[in-house]
Amino acid sequence: MKKNKQATIVDVASEAGVSIATVSNVINRRKVPMSPETIRKVEEAVVRLGYRRNVMATNLSRRRSNELGLILPHFGGYYGRFAEKLEQRFHSYGYHLSVFSAAGMDPEVETRHIEHLLQRRVDGLVSHGLAISMHSTQQLVGEGTPLVIFNGWGWPNEITKLTVNLDFAKASRQAVKYFLSHGCQAVFYAGRRKGMGANEQRIEGFLTGLGERAETIVHALLDAGELGVAGALEEALRVSGELRPIGIYTFNDALALELIAECHARGIRVPEEVQLIGMDNEHFAKASIPSITSFEMPVELQTRLVAAFLMRQMGEDVDEESAMLLDSYLAQMKGHELLIDMEMVVRKSTHNE
Amino acid sequence: MKKNKQATIVDVASEAGVSIATVSNVINRRKVPMSPETIRKVEEAVVRLGYRRNVMATNLSRRRSNELGLILPHFGGYYGRFAEKLEQRFHSYGYHLSVFSAAGMDPEVETRHIEHLLQRRVDGLVSHGLAISMHSTQQLVGEGTPLVIFNGWGWPNEITKLTVNLDFAKASRQAVKYFLSHGCQAVFYAGRRKGMGANEQRIEGFLTGLGERAETIVHALLDAGELGVAGALEEALRVSGELRPIGIYTFNDALALELIAECHARGIRVPEEVQLIGMDNEHFAKASIPSITSFEMPVELQTRLVAAFLMRQMGEDVDEESAMLLDSYLAQMKGHELLIDMEMVVRKSTHNE
């Protein structure tokens, strides 16, 4: 037996007794007038042969792929949800989305994925904007492929017309102000150096949030990556001396959770002595003990804006709702950065009643 | 200006002053002897023109894509790590992996992804085996594409030669036995109906783990999906009456964490009154209070076996280590199911000292 190769359009044509052009017309539901009889014959032949169109041939011929690519720092948490939402949105616009993880921001892996996507001639690309990827991305994408960045800072205008960012700085200001207005005698930011851009944004917000209080209130930046979680807590306690309670704003919920564990191990009460605010509003933030005050990530909104803008860049239409949303955000944009607010979810790690 | 289209192999050829065949040979580092001079000229032309091969054309011509597809129930946690590891492994075998999420096991989304992968003529497919996907998968894949399933139960041999499963049943037996040998007076399994196959496996293991003790010890199956977390806990307490401590084995760490929160809210001490064992060994299992006893998912091993088997099915060679590993597992296989052990990580939710 010879290997049963996939049926081609030619097979379908001869099976149905028509020409390949006709088959193509039927398959693509073109508006050219065809007899219902012809259509039926073709459709039957398709089923009978188990025909499945070869998109490589289609794309090659059409000179467009109808495919989009997404590069994430990793799957998991917020990013995983982001990917699923975005896929769904693009699907509604008639595009297919392939998702890739840089596997913990490994530049090599990331470059490999982008290169492959480009070789596959994707019609557009969306990428996170963290870490070093900037330079390589610039190189790779060149003048050709439409690209939109999300959660990226410091990207020159030449590369992207728009960056869709969560407003970490604002959230951080909000966190600090919350601490200050809820009796905290000293405030800290605990981050991880590897956070890069996103980390910087938080720090900036943290400092500006202090405002003029910066001169009078005890505060410090803690690097949990360098000091370790225990080290960071110790440092905070050392700096704050007898002052209580203190407030610690963390890079994310995971770090907040670890700090809670550390406090618990030392018999330090949360929130009576140490108040904590995290970021990401992960599933466990709600169930931890105490539950963690955090910021909700507006995935729906962000993916909507990202998708709408990419479509526009590609000259495609989008649903009216997204279009209006995008316009209203673009109107109040500063520079080429579009900022999205996050909502604080207050829980037990910052108050008790 | 006309749009600067991507340079093609023809452009490179004329730029370098050679024929397209030569360019192709250089690009693909074929073993045909060529003068270093020619090679240099071609390579220079490539960079000068920013040439990037069109994989659609390449694949069409080669009649193979060198691409593989992976279908996941969702990104996040274990599955996200699985995807990253698998990608890396396939890469080392010279294949590219595209990952798709069924977005919470939505059958429509799943079908769409598989169909698209097939239309792209991937050389092979690996898919989780949960939920209803079975039937549609069978339809779709037909006789053609090599397929390996992981974490799937009840798949007929006609579809898959092999299913690579984590041994949830065994882990569950182990959990029960741990409870029994550590003083638990009553034991429970708390799952979620939606767990499907994976849920069934746990239940089976839970029951067989009881063995002959099933007749003498108080036990029950709890459906946290139906009863809610609070309801499940109440039910366990009701059934066990005055007996303490009781042991609750949960579908995953997330559920265990929620139960801990629920216990805490009611002033029930963990592990003194209620012992808990979770599954997945998620990041937060270590940092929660108390930390959660759980089972580590052997992603490295599982991806290795999956990759090796798919490669073999496709007639490709794999590294010796993986080959030997696969052979040893195949040797002790029952049916067409290959089982992987998980390791229990004991933490504070089951003991205190």
Place this chain on the structure above:
DNA sequence: CTGTTAGCGCCTTCAC
């Protein structure tokens, strides 16, 4: 060593 020439599977005018 290098160039020529068929395809790969499908789309897309342009006649009939």
Place this chain on the structure above:
DNA sequence: GTGAAGGCGCTAACAG
């Protein structure tokens, strides 16, 4: 309505 033919970008013999 339907069919014939050229082309998309690249590979793979096969000559030279």
